[in-house]
Amino acid sequence: MLFPTVDFGLFFLVVFSLSWLMRGQASMRKLFLLVASYFFYGYWDWSFCLLLLFNAVISYIGGLLIDSSDNDRHRKRVLAAVVVIDLGLLGYFKYAGFFMDSLRELFVMIGLERDLPFLEIILPVGISFFTFQSISYVVDIYRKQIHATRSFVDLALYISFFPQLVAGPIVRAAHFMPQLDTKPVLTRLMMGKGFFLILIGLFKKMVLANYLATLYVDEVFLAPEQASSLELVMGVYAYAGQIYCDFSGYSDIAIGIAALLGYHFKRNFNQPYRSASLQEFWTRWHISLSQWLRDYLYIPLGGNRGGVVGTYRNLFLTMLLGGIWHGAAMTFVIWGIIHGSALIVERLTGLSRLTRRGVGRIVGVLFTFHVVCFAWIFFRAPNLQLATDYLALILQGTTDISMLTPFIVGLILTCAIGQFVPARTYERSYVMLSRLGTVGMALAFAAGLLVIQWIAPSGTAPFIYFQF
Structure with missing residues (x-):
C-alpha cells in the first residue's frame, strides 16, 4: 500500500x-x-x-x-x-x-x-x-x-x-x-505538524521527485549516449534532487502520520546538500541509518579507539558495508567505497576544519555536493558498465541541449533552494498552521491535497527506498 x-x-x-x-x-x-x-x-x-x-x-x-x-x-x-x-x-x-x-x-x-x-x-x-x-x-x-x-x-x-x-x-x-x-494526546501543534509534514512530503514525492524522474532522470540514465555532457551533468543534479525528495518525502509523511496518531518520530533529513563536509553530510542524510551504522557497526568494529589506522579502517568498512546493505551489486559497493574514502581523506587533510565558515564553507559545500553527486552516478546506474559509460560521456565536454528543458531546470533549482532556507522553516510552518484551529487546519490540508493532486503527474510511482 x-x-x-x-x-x-x-x-x-x-x-x-x-x-x-x-x-x-x-x-x-x-x-x-x-x-x-x-x-x-x-x-x-x-x-x-x-x-x-x-x-x-x-x-x-x-x-x-x-x-x-x-x-x-x-x-x-x-x-x-x-x-x-x-x-x-x-x-x-x-x-x-x-x-x-x-x-x-x-x-x-x-x-x-x-x-x-x-x-x-x-x-x-x-x-x-x-x-x-x-x-x-x-x-x-x-x-x-x-x-x-x-x-x-x-x-x-x-x-x-x-x-x-x-x-x-x-x-x-x-x-x-x-x-x-x-x-496519547493530539494537540493542535501535533496536528499542525502532522498535516504540514504530510503535505510537504507529498509535494516532494508526487511533484518534484516524480517529474524529475519521469521527464528527465530515467531518460538520461537509460540512454546516456543520446545526451550531451552538459545534459548528463544536469541529469546527476536532477537525480540528487529526485532521491532526496523521494526519500525525505517518505520520511516526512511517515513522521507526520505518526504525529497524527500521537507519536513522535525524530527528523530523518536535515538539508543534507548544504553540508560542507562528508562527515556533516552523514549527520544530515538519512539520520536514523547513519546513527544506526555508527552505534551498531562502527563502534563495535572499534570506532576511533584503535588509533589512526584503526579509525580509518573502521570508517571505510562501515561505509563499504553500508553500500552493500543497499544491494548486491558492484555499483553499491563502489558507492560505499567513494564515501568511505572521502571520509578518510577529510580526516587526513583536516578539510572539515577548514570549511566551517566564510569562503571555506562555500567551497566545502560545493566540493561535498559534487563528491556526493559523483557517488550518485554509481548508485543510480543499473550496472557498472553504464556508470562508467556515463562518466566517459561527461568527459567528452559536449554542450548541446535537446533533452533539458526550462521546467526541469526550475525543478532542480527548487530542490536546491529548499536546502538553504532557514533551518527552522519546518517548525515555523507547522506552528503557523496550528494557529488556524482544528477546522482551519483540516480545510488547509484538504486544499493542499487537491492542489498537489492537480499539479502532480499522473500515475503512482513507488518510493526508491522500497527496494532496500
Whole structure:
C-alpha cells in the first residue's frame, strides 16, 4: 500500500478515527494498531506477514533471555543467535540470487559449466528496516540500555508500526516503546505538524521527485549516449534532487502520520546538500541509518579507539558495508567505497576544519555536493558498465541541449533552494498552521491535497527506498 493513493487515504482515515476512539484503552489501541500495521504490510503479499511475525517472535524471546541472565557468555550466545538469524534472513532475500548468478558466471568463465538452480526471490518490502530495528532492540538490551518488554504486542508493534515499516526512519525502542505506555494526546501543534509534514512530503514525492524522474532522470540514465555532457551533468543534479525528495518525502509523511496518531518520530533529513563536509553530510542524510551504522557497526568494529589506522579502517568498512546493505551489486559497493574514502581523506587533510565558515564553507559545500553527486552516478546506474559509460560521456565536454528543458531546470533549482532556507522553516510552518484551529487546519490540508493532486503527474510511482 503506497502513501499517495486513495487506498491508503481510506485506510488511514479508518485507523485514525478508531485509534483515537480507543485512546483511553491502551491495550486495545496497541492491539488495533498492530493489526492495522499487519494489514498495511500484507496488502502487498500476506505471506510476508509470517516473516514479520517470525522476526518479532525471535526478538521477543531473545530479548527476554538476554535480560533475565547474568551470565555474560550466555547473553552473548543468545545475542549472536538472534543477530545471525536476522542477518541470515536478510542475506537470503537480498543476496542469494546475486551469489547464485555470480557463481554460475564464474563456472562458465573457467570452463566448468554447472546446472545451478535458478533462484527468483521476491524481496520483502522493508525487510532491511525492520531487521535493523530488531537488531537494535536486542543489542540495546545486551548493553543494558533498555529492559526487555514483557508485552509481545508492544514489541511486535514497535517492529511493524506501519508509518515507518517499509522505508524508515529506523526507530529505536528506547525512543518509541515508552510512548506506547503513555496516554496519547493530539494537540493542535501535533496536528499542525502532522498535516504540514504530510503535505510537504507529498509535494516532494508526487511533484518534484516524480517529474524529475519521469521527464528527465530515467531518460538520461537509460540512454546516456543520446545526451550531451552538459545534459548528463544536469541529469546527476536532477537525480540528487529526485532521491532526496523521494526519500525525505517518505520520511516526512511517515513522521507526520505518526504525529497524527500521537507519536513522535525524530527528523530523518536535515538539508543534507548544504553540508560542507562528508562527515556533516552523514549527520544530515538519512539520520536514523547513519546513527544506526555508527552505534551498531562502527563502534563495535572499534570506532576511533584503535588509533589512526584503526579509525580509518573502521570508517571505510562501515561505509563499504553500508553500500552493500543497499544491494548486491558492484555499483553499491563502489558507492560505499567513494564515501568511505572521502571520509578518510577529510580526516587526513583536516578539510572539515577548514570549511566551517566564510569562503571555506562555500567551497566545502560545493566540493561535498559534487563528491556526493559523483557517488550518485554509481548508485543510480543499473550496472557498472553504464556508470562508467556515463562518466566517459561527461568527459567528452559536449554542450548541446535537446533533452533539458526550462521546467526541469526550475525543478532542480527548487530542490536546491529548499536546502538553504532557514533551518527552522519546518517548525515555523507547522506552528503557523496550528494557529488556524482544528477546522482551519483540516480545510488547509484538504486544499493542499487537491492542489498537489492537480499539479502532480499522473500515475503512482513507488518510493526508491522500497527496494532496500
